[in-house]
Amino acid sequence: MDRLIEILQQLVNGVSLGSIYALIALGYTMVYGVLRFINFAHGDVYMLGAYAGYLLAPLFAHIFKFGEFDTFTPENTLFILSGAGLIMILSMAICAVIGVLIERIAYRPLRERPRLNVLITAIGVSLFLQNMTQYRLGANPKAFPQLIPVHVVEGLGNLTVLTSQLAIIISTIILLIVLRFIVMKTKIGLAMRALSLNPTACSIMGVNNDVVISFTFALGSALAAAAGILVSMDSPSINPLMGNLPGIKAFVAAVLGGIGNIPGAALGGLIIGILETLVIAIGFPQWRDGIAFAVLIVILLFKPTGILGRVEREKV
């Protein structure tokens, strides 16, 4: 029974970790779908989301009384959630704007150019964001304000699930449902899907490609910002370089699930999260980062299109 509890425990840890990767991976996969380009700077938008929350929360602290509640009670739950939700939505909005700005300034002028140029620019943007944040806000970790009370959820016996982990999982599910709705049931979602198939035909049919691309960037960045806030609720320490490793792992997740494929990204994120937790649980914590790279190499060697990707012929 103990064994079962332990496995379940690690599973919960893995799913919670994987949800974060899934949210970030969605951004990668959507941008790749419309532009066939890996946005190196995406991990840093995740970091900026966390910092946006860090800077915004004090402004609303006395309204929502952040940090003053110790546990969730039936009376204060709605109040707390609305406070946290507001910060998250504001941070998502800010990062959506940042994402669109990056696309406008750094990527759009290079659309006609060789892909290599955009890749290098993306690296430049990523480094710039990291180092500018380091320079202006300091390189040391900052304490993220407590938006929701974090404690063990009652009533699960020996299983230790924190409210923050529960928040991550539930928020991810909600965001995935919203994303699915946007992509499948709205006009702009239809435009995104069309753009990923054939941009020229799209513009012939009257779609403004630029607007759709900007919207894609905004959507991806918003999701990354949400991930940043969620993870900071769980581990309240943020620093300018926090986007590096999760960014790369989320990229691996996107490739694992089949890049360009939205459900694939979510699936890939979950798998990577669970694998990583497994590696630590077995007893090799120093290889937790290496496992993502190992998965990348294996998947690229054996099934480059990913789990849910389609094999498409290259036409010349």
Added chain:
Amino acid sequence: MVACRAEIPCSTGVPPVVFGDMGVSPGYQSGSRAGRRCHSEPRAGRPCYRDSRAGRPCYMGVRFLFGALVLLAFPIHTNLAQIKIGAVTCLTGALSTFGVSSIQGAKLAVADTNAAGGLLGQPVELIVEDNGSRAGEAATITRKFIAQDKVVAILGDLTSSATMEAAPLAQAAKVPLLTPSATNIAITKIGDYIFRSCFIDAFTGKIIARFALDRLKAKQAIILTDVKQDYSVGLSDVIRQYFTENGGKITNTISYSSGDTDFRPQLTEVRIARPDVVFLPGYYTEAALILLQARQLGIVCPIVGGEGWDSPALVQIAGKSADGNYYTNHFSAADPSPRVQKFVQTYYAKYNSLPDALAALWYDGARLLFEAVQRARSTDPASIRDALASTRDFDGVTGRISIDQNRNASKPGVILEIENGETKMVQEVTP
């Protein structure tokens, strides 16, 4: 300007490679339009504006080069009537907050000394260089100090790695080097011109283990080691050795890596083992999260760490979970002794924040160096070296410092307890 190119822009003159076509159907880039063709020939018979520029060497690069060389050749420091001390630390990059603290402490020492008349009647000039938290820079800077700036002594570096780079050069050039904060034991073994004004890990580890055995009455312990940091690995070894030699038992050593944010897998193991105490000789960046998550998981035993915990961010991040834990340090701002309080006040007045241990260490290190120069009564490196080696009972804000025969500092340390978000001095340990 009439288009002189035959095809679509390809600004490099080099045909673009179609990247990203990983078996996925050609998307945005391929197809007839943006295409793979890119001629660098002009249309027949038409003079091409671009052609007349292409093929000429880029004088831009040559101009930049010339400018840079001129700058480099400029001797910047020409004032000879000052005593020059070189200080190297990490002012930018990942360790910048530590570096900034340290240099503020050093600058305060310089200001104090100059206000009191300077050294040997002349003002002290501190030449500050930044190693950018990168490997390899400290060596370059040391060479610059020795050859260009011609300093009489070098203060630095912040970390053990950077000091290990710089020290052999200082030793070879016979320029005294004093590090106020690098704790690795191998540093002072490099040569007799290398000194250290803080205690080494061997001492810290002993204090920690001793405290756990005597005060906390611990019999069994678990050590959490940061395998990526030499400081943590070294300190863990010392703690383990001392603890087991004196009757304790280390039931497990669990590793984590700096940069991790989720320690629950490791802490779950700790919870199952139920030790009397947990040793956490790592840096505050991870320690803060570990303290928080440990309490969340229901681990109740005290956690003891080293001076790597010292930072206001520890309590900010860990919140109430930090209470009831202990760590060793070089210095406590709450120490009521008049000397410490005066330092704290002048530091606060100048920089508007409380000094941390690094600022205090560098303040002491700088003043120790100046005092040695004063005692040597000359700027001759060999005399300064001898004066440094014979430092006894120097009254610093981090305690009474004496330089022992291995050129390390023999000085007391403090053990702090965190209570209600503030540190309280529990014990002062003299060697």
Added chain:
Amino acid sequence: MSRGPLSLILALAVCLVVSLFGENFIASKFAYYYDILITIGINIILATSLNLVNGYTGQFSLGHAGFMAIGAYASASWSNHLDPIILGMLGGPGNPLATNVGLFVSMFFAGILAAIAGFGVGVPSLRLKGDYLAIVTLGFGEIIRVAILNTDFLGASRRLSVTGSYTTLFWTYGSVVLCIYVVLGLVHSTYGRGFVTVRDDEVAADAMGINTTKYKVLAFVIASFFAGIAGALYAHFKAFLTPEGFNFFRSVDVVVIVILGGMGSTVGVTVAAVLLTILPEALRALAHTQFVPPAYQGLLENRLILYSLLLIVLMLTRPQGLFGDRGASRKRLSRSRGD
């Protein structure tokens, strides 16, 4: 003797003479400039070798620092363990012949090991293109670094000190000359045509019967060999290695040099290497003068902010770099042979 090998021997001879007579003088009197000179040499080797892969062959590799790390640690371990034997056989540590032979053997070993690693990394990775290749090479670079970090034999998170022979101007610039000679020689041969063709249009090359994999792997292996040599020189110069010194940012440093110089132009890359080595030091000097308000001093010294801005601005305005227009292209190569 044809022109090529003759100029190589001449250049090597010049290096030897300068080093024999000027080395000690420069090293002691102008230690700071000496440091910069050697760093320039090392950066030139790294950049020209990476240029072979990124510029001439069009494969974007972000893991060059990993091969430099292999070279550095390999030569460091070799020197630490085997130098006492070699030096003993040849006359002791004071004997210049002994130290030079020791260094040469160590460097060669480092280069070979790095080349083997390059082969091992290249063969599986080079079938990928563009972004994927970049990420995979980045991944390999990090894996190498983490592996070194976890290896006790190589010092792990402690560092590795190097004893024995030390880098001299001759070895540094001799290697520079050799590297440039090899790269230019390769480029102006049928191999060069192969490289450039792979860059231009891989599918067409395949269709014409050119073994693209062979050319890509060849470029990669040669680049890794020289990266290893550069690592060995670095190890014997700084005499102290940490795994952190070979991380992703180090790779980015070299990539920035290649891009600034113009991918596909050895001259450009060399000039850019010199420029970008001197620039941080010049900025350091500038930051100390009175012209710069203190608020911006930190910005000047923050190399990465400047590099990232440089990358972005370069890509937007002059993606061919400083000398890109003079780089290799099929047209230029065919012109050089007069056909």
